[in-house]
Amino acid sequence: MPVADAQHVIQKAQEGSHDAFRILVERHMKQAYNLAYGFLLDHDDAEDVAQESFVRAYQSLGSFRVESEFGTWLYRIVHNVALNRLRHEKTKSSRHVSLDHPLADSASGDGNVAEGKEQQMHVERALHELPTLQRSVVILRHLEGLSTRQVSQILGCTEGTVKTHLHRGLKKMKKLLSFIHKDMP
Amino acid sequence: MKAQKHVRDLLYDFHRGELSQDDRRKLEEHLAGCKRCAKAAEEIRVLMQTVPVPQTKPSDALSERYWDAFSYNVMNRVRSEENQHSVRKISFAEYLRSVFLYQRRSLAAISVGLTIVAVVVLTRQFGNVDPPGTDQLAEQQGDIQTPTVQARLDQYFRKSQILMVGLMNMKPENGNGVDLSVEQAVSRELIREARFLSQQNIDERTRVLIANLEKILIELANMEKQYDLPDIEILRAGINQENLLFKLRMGEGSYTAEPLTQDSERNLSQKGESL
Structure with missing residues (x-):
């Protein structure tokens, strides 16, 4: 969507147009869901957080400045809502499986699990061993591919801080995932 | 010794292919002549390889029908928040539509x-x-x-x-x-x-x-x-x-x-x- 069109749609949404807001929802819903999923690792939670984020965005549209990037602003809301959800719902066992037992809940004995899928599972677990800020940076910058500038705006820190935490986060993940690579020929 | 900071800051973007052509060329020239920075670049490359970017996104696993219902549901939640105590014709129409689309x-x-x-x-x-x-x-x-x-x-x-x-x-x-x-x-x-x-x-x-x-x-x-x-x-x-x-x-x-x-x-x- 060209910038002028995007700004026009946002302005319409700010004036209360539901049709305009729906365009914004349709444009950003997949990435909002992916972001939420990255933090929550659960479809239902991710869906609910993504939807709630849009509702909050709609309610706060008046405070959004049109010259800013709507996506970045929305992802900041998604990030905050997802972290709040994590703080309040720490009951999902998948988020706390220790890497000491990497196959603990992966249908032990089932040799048909695709290697790529299994590796992805390990990455997700390692990710959730990281401190919150490092995890946020790795998800937003590395896995979702947002720019360093966008991530700094979402997290409210400098670009330098983003780069530092990205490096530290990836190093820690490498260490956590080292058991996989030991098994490799 | 560490790589030069201004170079180190570019290495991640370099491996992601996000540098401009001009910056990329300058960095490659620098790495060819600087062992410390080349070593740091290799370290970043290995780190990125260790934590691969998934080829597919979680959203890819969900159908277009799901995404249609998603936007309808969001709009219904928006309307519901706007006016919780009144039954609005259009809101219910969209609710019905989302139900029909989602529950196949x-x-x-x-x-x-x-x-x-x-x-x-x-x-x-x-x-x-x-x-x-x-x-x-x-x-x-x-x-x-x-x-x-x-x-x-x-x-x-x-x-x-x-x-x-x-x-x-x-x-x-x-x-x-x-x-x-x-x-x-x-x-x-x-x-x-x-x-x-x-x-x-x-x-x-x-x-x-x-x-x-x-x-x-x-x-x-x-x-x-x-x-x-x-x-x-x-x-x-x-x-x-x-x-x-x-x-x-x-x-x-x-x-x-x-x-x-x-x-x-x-x-x-x-x-x-x-x-």
């Missing part, structure tokens, strides 16, 4: 189930008519106020039931859509009746059922004259979602039956017989 049930299975319900309802309707005057006699013998409300409730539910069954069994004629003018007239009549009944002293369960029926009736009454299959399907999905036919069937025995007399009912009954 087998129409064949639904049709079989509803045909059975229709047969049972129509059998009762035409096979068990009370003698005329029964209700008038009951009114004379007992309290005047309560039987009148009950009779109207009973009639309201029976009319609604016939209307819903008719909708569920309706088919487009030669692909030209269907004529809903009779159903719309009846639905308007029933909406008026529902508003009267909801002001009476009735139990909560009945009040909820009336409210659920009213949503469908409002939707039907406001439907524009383009009665193609998707529009009907939205109504059907709403009826199905709320289990209205089942609830009507369950509530049927709670009230005294009253013969149907109005013209609109006759029209509906004739339609029901022809199905």
